[in-house]
Amino acid sequence: QKEVEQNSGPLSVPEGAIASLNCTYSDRGSQSFFWYRQYSGKSPELIMSIYSNGDKEDGRFTAQLNKASQYVSLLIRDSQPSDSATYLCAVNQVNDMRFGAGTRLTVKP
Amino acid sequence: SAVISQKPSRDICQRGTSLTIQCQVDSQVTMMFWYRQQPGQSLTLIATANQGSEATYESGFVIDKFPISRPNLTFSTLTVSNMSPEDSSIYLCSVLPGPRQPQHFGDGTRLSIL
Numbered sequence: 001q002k003e004v005e006q007n008s009g010p011l012s013v014p015e016g017a018i019a020s021l022n023c024t025y026s027d028r029g030s031q032s033f034f035w036y037r038q039y040s041g042k043s044p045e046l047i048m049s050i051y052s053n054g055d056k057e058d059g060r061f062t063a064q065l066n067k068a069s070q071y072v073s074l075l076i077r078d079s080q081p082s083d084s085a086t087y088l089c090a091v092n093q094v095n096d097m098r099f100g101a102g103t104r105l106t107v108k109p
Numbered sequence: 110s111a112v113i114s115q116k117p118s119r120d121i122c123q124r125g126t127s128l129t130i131q132c133q134v135d136s137q138v139t140m141m142f143w144y145r146q147q148p149g150q151s152l153t154l155i156a157t158a159n160q161g162s163e164a165t166y167e168s169g170f171v172i173d174k175f176p177i178s179r180p181n182l183t184f185s186t187l188t189v190s191n192m193s194p195e196d197s198s199i200y201l202c203s204v205l206p207g208p209r210q211p212q213h214f215g216d217g218t219r220l221s222i223l
Contacts, residue, residue: 032209043201043214044152046110051209088152094208095140101151 003027004091006100014108019076021103023089026070033065035074036088038102044088048074079107111136115202115215122192122222129188130218132202137182140205142212143175145198152201158185192222 005024013019021035032051036044050056050063050072062075072091076083084107089100112135122128132141141158156164156177164177179185189196202215 032211034211043217046211046213049211090212092209092211095205097205097212099152 003098004089004100006087006089006103008101008103010104010106012106012108013079015079015081017079017107019079019083019105019107021074021076021087021089021105023072023074023091023100024070025072025089025091025098027091027093027098028067028070030067030070030091030093032092033063033072034090034092034097035061035063035072036090036099038086038088040085076105079105081107081109083107110211111138111204111206111213113202113204113213113215115218117218118216119219120221122220124193124222126192127188127190128192128220129186130200130202132185132187132204132215134183134204136206138204138206139208141179141185142203142205143177143185143187144201144203146201146217147198155187155200158187189220192220194222197221 003026035048037047038044048063050065056063060077064073086102086104088102091098114133116131143155144152146152154167155170156166158164158177158179160179176188200218203212205212
């Protein structure tokens, strides 16, 4: 079983729609959770961090964490073509970060 | 967040040669990592660079092929030795500033072997 699992996609949504990206993890001791965005040919950049159960909102992005279900999600509201990228879920057990394989998102105008 | 300078940004090398990639951080960090990423593929961790001791390599990667140095808390190098076309990839330096914090990535080194 992979430690961090994501649907590889590709996920395609129309402009203005909500994009929903999901991630599950295997280690119940995980303490911190992150979402990265990676444009083609670029390195991953951090877009969201979440540490406790519930929702965390930052602009058009909302991260959701459910530790009991070992589930993390990222919602992108009012999706824009510029949101087209690969989104990586990452889970940290103190000093040991594990990345999912990423979900490729395409937002169509 | 930490500012990471990775050099070179790209290089084209001859088969059988070696290339050393440098990673410099603007602040002391707990851990430094080296990743490889093929175009369109996921990140693959090569090794964790340990300050003052030998790097910790992931399965499938060995020190003779990918020697790593980390002389202090802000600097590390990755050498890709005896290169073959299969080593053509993007190599990424990443740092973990402290426990429970997010990792940050350098801009990467795009390496092509002829």
